[in-house]
Amino acid sequence: ExxxxxxxxxxxxxxxxxxxxxxxxxxxxxxxxxxxxxxxxxxCPGGCIGGGGQPRFCTDDVRRARISAIYQEDEGKPMRKSHDNPAVKQLYEEFLGAPLGKMSHHLLHTKYTPRTKV
Structure with missing residues (x-):
């Protein structure tokens, strides 16, 4: 470009x-x-990895420990970006179409729905 x-x-x-x-x-x-x-x-506390779609924790220490462990695990991986993953590329080519297109938006995006605590 x-x-x-x-x-x-x-x-x-x-x-x-x-x-x-x-x-x-x-x-x-x-x-x-x-x-x-x-x-x-x-x-979200800690970014998306600490957001509403993630497991709820009883303490912030547990949440922070999980976030740290996930980041440490990710650092050692040879492929760290989803858009570089051959399987993801194939999924878009064969099924989803363009990133941010109608099909991928419908299937991969979510919206917030408030839930009351039980």
Whole structure:
């Protein structure tokens, strides 16, 4: 791809962990203290790996230990990106079509449904 249009461009990126930090970032931007082209807000404790679709834990220590173990296990793997996986590529070619297409969105994306604790 031709990325020449980015020559000389500095892209400002921010990551906010938790809604409290996202709020601080927004206030800082509104006050003119900073400016970003892209902001990622991770609202789940520990990122997606600690989110609502994951097992619930009785303590934060257990959750943090699980997150750490998963990251350590992942670091030792030769293939760490799903889009490099030949099986995933084949699945898209033969069944799902394009990434972010209608079929893949329908089958692979989820939505939040509030659940009351029992």
């Amino acid at each position: 031709d990325w020449k249009f980015l020559d000389g461009v500095t892209v400002n990126v921010a990551v906010a962990h938790g809604l409290g930090n996202a709020d601080k970032l927004i206030k800082s931007m509104k006050a003119g203290e900073c400016s970003y082209h892209f902001i990622e807000v991770m609202t």
